[in-house]
Amino acid sequence: xxxxxxxxxxxxxxxxxxxxxxxxxxxxxxxxxxxxxxxxxxxxxxxxxxxxxxxxxxxxxxxxxxxxxxxxxxxxxxxxxxxxxxxxxxxxxxxxxxxxxxxxxxxxxxxxxxxxxxxxxxxxxxxxxxxxxxxxxxxxxxxxxxxxxxxxxxxxxxxxxxxxxxxxxxxxxxxxxxxxxxxxxxxxxxxxxxxxxxxxxxxxxxxxxxxxxxxxxxxxxxxxxxxxxxxxxxxxxxxxx
Amino acid sequence: xxxxxxxxxxxxxxxxxxxxxxxxxxxxxxxxxxxxxxxxxxxxxxxxxxxxxxxxxxxxxxxxxxxxxxxxxxxxx
Numbered sequence: 001x002x003x004x005x006x007x008x009x010x011x012x013x014x015x016x017x018x019x020x021x022x023x024x025x026x027x028x029x030x031x032x033x034x035x036x037x038x039x040x041x042x043x044x045x046x047x048x049x050x051x052x053x054x055x056x057x058x059x060x061x062x063x064x065x066x067x068x069x070x071x072x073x074x075x076x077x078x079x080x081x082x083x084x085x086x087x088x089x090x091x092x093x094x095x096x097x098x099x100x101x102x103x104x105x106x107x108x109x110x111x112x113x114x115x116x117x118x119x120x121x122x123x124x125x126x127x128x129x130x131x132x133x134x135x136x137x138x139x140x141x142x143x144x145x146x147x148x149x150x151x152x153x154x155x156x157x158x159x160x161x162x163x164x165x166x167x168x169x170x171x172x173x174x175x176x177x178x179x180x181x182x183x184x185x186x187x188x189x190x191x192x193x194x195x196x197x198x199x200x201x202x203x204x205x206x207x208x209x210x211x212x213x214x215x216x217x218x219x220x221x222x223x224x225x226x227x228x229x230x231x232x233x234x235x236x237x238x239x240x241x
Numbered sequence: 242x243x244x245x246x247x248x249x250x251x252x253x254x255x256x257x258x259x260x261x262x263x264x265x266x267x268x269x270x271x272x273x274x275x276x277x278x279x280x281x282x283x284x285x286x287x288x289x290x291x292x293x294x295x296x297x298x299x300x301x302x303x304x305x306x307x308x309x310x311x312x313x314x315x316x317x318x
Contacts, residue, residue: 008274054262061265077273090276112264219264225272 003042005080005087006030007064007073007223010102012039021066025056030063033084035091038098041067045081064223072106074098074228097230105191105228108171109221111200113188116215117158151177158186161211165203169196174226189226197221 006024015022015032024030028043041063057078064075082090091098131139155175163170172191177184192200197220204218 005276054266057266057269058262060269064269075269075273077271077275078269080274080276082276086276219261222268225268228272228274230274 002045002081002083003033003087004028004045005076005082006041006043006060007067007075008091008098008102009039009041009067009071009073010037010106012067012071015041017070020070021063023059024063025059033087035088036095038091040087040091042084042087068109068221068223072102072108073223074101074105075223075225094230101228101230104172105224107195108191108193108224108227109197110224110226111190111192111197111218111220112222112226113162113186113190113204114217114219115158115184115186115188117154117184117186118182118213119154119184154184158184158188162188162207165207166190166200169193169200169203172227191224191227192221194221 004025009032012032015030022030024041024043028045030041030043033040033042060078064073067073155177158177159173159175162173170190170192174189176187178186190200201218204216207214208216
């Protein structure tokens with residue numbers, strides 16, 4: 001039989017807590033599966049697939065979110081259906097990496113910023129209409145390289161800007177950028193200790209007030225989705241590196 | 242860049258718009274622990290099966306792209 005896995009948890013011995021949701025996707029019952037020192041919230045499933053619907057995705061998020069105040073969790077990505085044996089093998093095999101991940105996110109939540117950042121329009125040479133295939137290829141590569149450099153520079157600038165105000169409140173940070181010619185849409189994920197949530201929110205409001213050129217949306221607290229994954233060791237799976 | 246992105250940028254209501262559903266989907270579909278193995282997700286009754294170490298459905302957008310490719314391949318045959 002396969003199980004649908006929601007999240008790994010630590011220090012949770014029972015689901016008999018008032019705020020812990022005990023129904024998962026499609027109303028399935030949720031149980032706590034103990035593996036080594038960890039717990040895994042799972043639902044038993046009869047099939048290998050399930051519908052990708054708004055409701056099932058929300059149910060996954062709600063279940064994982066319901067333990068947020070109780071314990072530290074490492075959420076599984078939506079759609080993780082696996083045999084109990086495979087799940088036990090995974091947890092046992094990657095126990096050191098999972099412990100490291102737990103240590104990293106313990107006591108923390110994820111706070112997300114979506115930022116629209118208006119930037120000065122850069123001068124770009126007009127595109128030549130007629131190019132041979134070789135020239136066009138090299139020109140495309142050149143643009144890609146310049147784009148990569150620009151993204152790295154923008155990412156560093158944004159990170160420095162945010163760390164000036166939020167630096168002492170964040171344990172870790174991830175930034176993803178989607179630049180256009182005149183603006184950058186940035187998704188920023190911060191790992192923040194629970195005790196610092198209110199200060200973090202206040203600091204973000206200060207940034208909003210001081211930087212009207214930045215349009216900032218704040219959401220959270222979330223379980224640490226963006227900081228949960230572990231590096232899988234290719235060698236351990238296939239015997240080659 | 243898509244026009245929808247530019248529309249978002251000029252929208253004054255962007256900061257106040259309720260994106261909670263989109264943000265929830267972004268979290269559960271694109272982030273979180275990934276187990277090496279097989280994940281099957283059914284979109285519009287068509288099973289999408291992704292097998293591999295780090296290869297899987299990453300988002301609805303990806304799933305839709307796969308569906309589009311499948312349709313094009315079917316038409317070409």
